[in-house]
Amino acid sequence: MQQAKQSGYRDIKEVILGRVRDKTWPLGTELPGEVALAREFGCARATINRAMRELAEEGILDRKRKAGTTVKATPARHAKLSVPSVRAEVEATGASYRYSLISRNVEKAPDWLRARLSLGADQLVVHLRCMHYADSAPYQFEERWIVLDTVPGAETEGFEAIGPNDWLISEVPLTNIDLTFSAALAGPLYADFLDVAPESPVFQMNRTTWLDGAPVTFARMTHPGSYKLRSSL
Amino acid sequence: MQQAKQSGYRDIKEVILGRVRDKTWPLGTELPGEVALAREFGCARATINRAMRELAEEGILDRKRKAGTTVKATPARHAKLSVPSVRAEVEATGASYRYSLISRNVEKAPDWLRARLSLGADQLVVHLRCMHYADSAPYQFEERWIVLDTVPGAETEGFEAIGPNDWLISEVPLTNIDLTFSAALAGPLYADFLDVAPESPVFQMNRTTWLDGAPVTFARMTHPGSYKLRSSL
DNA sequence: GAGTGGTCTAGACCACGGT
DNA sequence: CCGTGGTCTAGACCACTCC
Numbered sequence: 125m126q127q128a129k130q131s132g133y134r135d136i137k138e139v140i141l142g143r144v145r146d147k148t149w150p151l152g153t154e155l156p157g158e159v160a161l162a163r164e165f166g167c168a169r170a171t172i173n174r175a176m177r178e179l180a181e182e183g184i185l186d187r188k189r190k191a192g193t194t195v196k197a198t199p200a201r202h203a204k205l206s207v208p209s210v211r212a213e214v215e216a217t218g219a220s221y222r223y224s225l226i227s228r229n230v231e232k233a234p235d236w237l238r239a240r241l242s243l244g245a246d247q248l249v250v251h252l253r254c255m256h257y258a259d260s261a262p263y264q265f266e267e268r269w270i271v272l273d274t275v276p277g278a279e280t281e282g283f284e285a286i287g288p289n290d291w292l293i294s295e296v297p298l299t300n301i302d303l304t305f306s307a308a309l310a311g312p313l314y315a316d317f318l319d320v321a322p323e324s325p326v327f328q329m330n331r332t333t334w335l336d337g338a339p340v341t342f343a344r345m346t347h348p349g350s351y352k353l354r355s356s357l
Numbered sequence: 358m359q360q361a362k363q364s365g366y367r368d369i370k371e372v373i374l375g376r377v378r379d380k381t382w383p384l385g386t387e388l389p390g391e392v393a394l395a396r397e398f399g400c401a402r403a404t405i406n407r408a409m410r411e412l413a414e415e416g417i418l419d420r421k422r423k424a425g426t427t428v429k430a431t432p433a434r435h436a437k438l439s440v441p442s443v444r445a446e447v448e449a450t451g452a453s454y455r456y457s458l459i460s461r462n463v464e465k466a467p468d469w470l471r472a473r474l475s476l477g478a479d480q481l482v483v484h485l486r487c488m489h490y491a492d493s494a495p496y497q498f499e500e501r502w503i504v505l506d507t508v509p510g511a512e513t514e515g516f517e518a519i520g521p522n523d524w525l526i527s528e529v530p531l532t533n534i535d536l537t538f539s540a541a542l543a544g545p546l547y548a549d550f551l552d553v554a555p556e557s558p559v560f561q562m563n564r565t566t567w568l569d570g571a572p573v574t575f576a577r578m579t580h581p582g583s584y585k586l587r588s589s590l
Numbered sequence: 591g592a593g594t595g596g597t598c599t600a601g602a603c604c605a606c607g608g609t
Numbered sequence: 610c611c612g613t614g615g616t617c618t619a620g621a622c623c624a625c626t627c628c
Contacts, residue, residue: 132616145531157594168618173595184531189595189625199530200439207434297432298378298417306583307540307558325558327540350539365597390613401599406614422606422614596624605615 131165136175139165144184144195155185155193207301207331209289210256210264210345219258223287226253226317230272230279237269240332241339248272250279252288255317262318268343275340292333292341299340302332305351318348327351364398369408372398377417377428388418388426440534440564442522443489443497443578452491456520459486459550463505463512470502473565474572481505483512485521488550495551501576508573525566525574532573535565538584551581560584 131139143149155161158176162169176193179185183200187193214221229251233243243249249269256264268288270278277295306328315322327347333340364372376382388394391409395402409426412418416433420426447454462484466476476482482502489497501521503511510528539561548555560580566573 141531151527151530159594168620169595170597170619171617173597174616177596187595188627190593190627191625192594198442198445198526200441201532201534203438203440203534203536205436205438207436209431212431293431294384297384298374299434301434301436303436304583304585305538305560307560307580309558323556325540325542327538347540350537392613401601402614403600403616404598406616407597410615420614421608423608423612425613591628593627594625597622599621600619602618603616606613608612609610 131167131171133171133175133178136161136165136167136172137179140175140179141184149195151195151199152197153195155195157192205303207303209293210266210287211290214256214258214263217258220260222257222260224255224257225282225284226255228252228283233269233271237342241271241342243271243339250283252283254283254287256287262348265314265317265346266343267346268341270341271339274335274338288341288343296333296335296340298335300334302330302334304330306330308346310348314346318346320348324348364400364404366404366408366411369394369398369400369405370412373408373412374417382428384428384432385430386428388428390425438536440536442526443499443520444523447489447491447496450491453493455490455493457488457490458515458517459488461485461516466502466504470575474504474575476504476572483516485516487516487520489520495581498547498550498579499576500579501574503574504572507568507571521574521576529566529568529573531568533567535563535567537563539563541579543581547579551579553581557581 149155156164158169158172161172165172176185176187180187183202184196185193186196208216211221211223230248231251233241233247233249237243237249238245238247249271252266252268252270254266255262256266266288270288270292272279275292275296281291283291308326308328310318310320310322310324310326312322314320314326315324318326320326327350329345329347329351331343331345333342382388389397391402391405394405398405409418409420413420413426416435417429418426419429441449444454444456463481464484466474466480466482470476470482471478471480482504485499485501485503487499488495489499499521503521503525505512508525508529514524516524541559541561543551543553543555543557543559545555547553547559548557551559553559560583562578562580562584564576564578566575
């Protein structure tokens with residue numbers, strides 16, 4: 125009589141996690157099969173399945189047909205990084221958000237961009253530069269290129285009142301994103317807009333966006349400060 | 358006869374995604390209930406449930422009891438950032454990995470660390486400094502503090518042969534992680550170890566680790582270069 | 591070939607949260 | 610109150626993969 129209350133898949137996850145933590149099932153061990161565990165916990169196989177499936181998604185277990193379920197030798201840690209609109213990001217801190225367009229041009233995609241987005245020759249992009257402010261303090265400098273073939277609507281949008289990110293979210297939802305972070309020196313351009321010394325470090329985030337394999341946009345966000353995210357499990 | 362083959366939950370997810378993309382169900386719309394969709398797709402409610410549940414986890418739908426399921430007004434984009442051991446990170450690039458301990462001390466946790474980890478007064482930590490090399494080129498400078506109350510085994514570990522991260526992974530698996538990224542100037546210390554000019558920018562990643570609410574370790578990783586991650590959906 | 595996970599079903603009960 | 614999603618069950622068939 126190990127348990128009185130009937131166990132839900134959450135409880136079962138906890139028990140399994142506990143057994144991994146206390147090394148009842150050390151890293152690399154093979155776990156009992158679903159049927160065996162279902163018997164042990166007195167529940168349906170589907171319940172065990174859900175518990176183990178989620179633990180596998182969370183990077184703690186490895187599951188293979190026929191081979192069975194094992195505890196991952198090197199539990200994959202992963203953080204969930206939310207990629208909100210700048211507006212949401214700023215307003216979440218309680219500050220008021222302000223957006224300002226610096227320049228907007230339609231031009232042929234430069235070579236480095238064509239390479240990065242797998243664009244054909246002579247493809248046109250909208251090239252934007254803009255600033256985001258938090259309580260009238262510089263928050264982020266954004267430089268962005270939008271592929272017109274994928275997002276034709278960008279040709280007639282002036283981006284004077286609405287930021288490109290906010291606009292794109294409603295125009296082209298459900299995209300895939302590549303992110304790169306790096307550190308750089310401010311230099312004269314960023315120093316000017318971000319109100320920092322040219323020789324100070326800035327934090328950059330490069331964001332490439334795809335819609336079903338078609339390139340949508342490339343953006344480089346430059347911060348004077350730092351960036352924060354929190355993992356779940 | 359809209360579909361010949363029977364639909365699995367993956368197909369259903371695709372259909373729903375398509376209807377959001379082509380604005381059959383615009384952002385903010387309320388979707389039909391599970392029973393209705395089950396009827397439409399000719400499948401069991403559980404199948405619809407799984408499809409919609411996963412879409413909700415992926416940040417595309419909002420689900421509430423009684424209220425029903427709606428398309429998120431601002432689809433939450435999130436990237437999955439894997440946090441591998443440095444060793445794996447280096448070896449994944451094909452380079453050979455080398456680890457080197459610089460210093461190891463047991464000391465009282467400094468005030469800023471006590472604040473960050475919610476430590477009590479006089480709690481002891483192991484303070485480490487070490488370097489990670491990729492093909493004998495400096496890859497990362499690591500400064501780390503390990504809380505002895507949570508990980509007593511760290512007192513007797515010398516960390517001369519094995520890096521603290523690799524050691525902690527096998528000692529204390531399944532922890533929660535907080536991450537912060539930022540840019541900084543190298544300064545004399547980092548310049549020396551990372552073999553860059555003192556006035557060059559460096560990329561820093563701060564990692565705080567918890568085990569069931571108990572503070573495990575705080576680490577600051579400093580890179581001469583940049584850091585990369587890719588989102589899933 | 592055989593064993594394990596992957597998925598689906600039909601039905602049931604529960605819990606939350608608008609009304 | 611009562612509708613919607615949340616979860617569980619018992620049973621079934623399938624698909625992958627190791628032997």
